[in-house]
Amino acid sequence: MRTFFSFFLFWVSSAIGHSQIVCSVGSKPVFEMVGTELPALRGEAVFELKNFTLVIGGKFMDTSMPDSMGVYNCDVLLVDHKAKKTYTLPTGYFPPGVDDQFSGVYYCYTMTHDTAYIMGGYGYLLAGGYETTFDYMTIFSVHALIDSVLEGKSYYSLFEVVYDRNLAVMKGNMIRIGAYFLVFNGKEMTAIQDEFSDRIESSEWDFMGQIRKFRLKKEQDHQVIEEFQICTNAANFYQCMPAKWGPKSTTEW
Numbered sequence: 001m002r003t004f005f006s007f008f009l010f011w012v013s014s015a016i017g018h019s020q021i022v023c024s025v026g027s028k029p030v031f032e033m034v035g036t037e038l039p040a041l042r043g044e045a046v047f048e049l050k051n052f053t054l055v056i057g058g059k060f061m062d063t064s065m066p067d068s069m070g071v072y073n074c075d076v077l078l079v080d081h082k083a084k085k086t087y088t089l090p091t092g093y094f095p096p097g098v099d100d101q102f103s104g105v106y107y108c109y110t111m112t113h114d115t116a117y118i119m120g121g122y123g124y125l126l127a128g129g130y131e132t133t134f135d136y137m138t139i140f141s142v143h144a145l146i147d148s149v150l151e152g153k154s155y156y157s158l159f160e161v162v163y164d165r166n167l168a169v170m171k172g173n174m175i176r177i178g179a180y181f182l183v184f185n186g187k188e189m190t191a192i193q194d195e196f197s198d199r200i201e202s203s204e205w206d207f208m209g210q211i212r213k214f215r216l217k218k219e220q221d222h223q224v225i226e227e228f229q230i231c232t233n234a235a236n237f238y239q240c241m242p243a244k245w246g247p248k249s250t251t252e253w
Helices: 001-018 142-151
Strands: 031-034 045-047 052-057 075-080 083-088 108-112 115-119 124-125 130-133 136-141 160-163 173-177 180-184 187-193 200-206 213-217 222-231
Touching: 045 115, 045 142, 075 142, 083 213, 115 173, 115 180, 136 142, 160 200, 160 222
Parallel strands: 108 173
Antiparallel strands: 031 083, 045 052, 052 075, 075 083, 108 115, 115 136, 124 130, 130 187, 136 160, 173 180, 180 213, 187 200, 213 222
């Protein structure tokens, strides 16, 4: 029962004062258990589709200590309310980059039809060995992921990742209108190495009152962001309003 194991790690880590763990691969890509009750999480991304709830990231919290740091959730959780089952997908089985982000917290995210968009968020970057705000967006079909789990198929190739420094936002609110994404508020926390001591320090930028507007454009075999714009005062929404919101985006799966 992997979820219970992750929750157990939370209690152990809290006792010794750590705020995060590095997620392991796990023995298999999908675990199944009876029941739909999940432990308390904070900062997770939640997607609802028909009888299913998909939960990505977040931190396990000690409800008796609301100010505690918590421990990163190392599993993507898929709840089947009709069958009253919960599937856990260890993030170590996801593609590089996606595995780090899906073990993070405080994303900007939205869903149109069955396509999920998860941007930024904060978490542990395994390649760098430190915590930072992720500078990319992961796109995938929720329906395809659910089918892969239920049918016992590999879900590794379902994800598309768009990299851009302007996507490094946590705690923002993201919506999609037509072909455009709008991200309200948020902040960025970045690990910076001190040139004299080689010590990793954290810098923080607050985006309160900002709107970020952009759309996705296909270039060869990958997507990039275009028409990126930052409006410095969310009250003046017209600054970010395009002349035309555009037709239905071609990024739909």
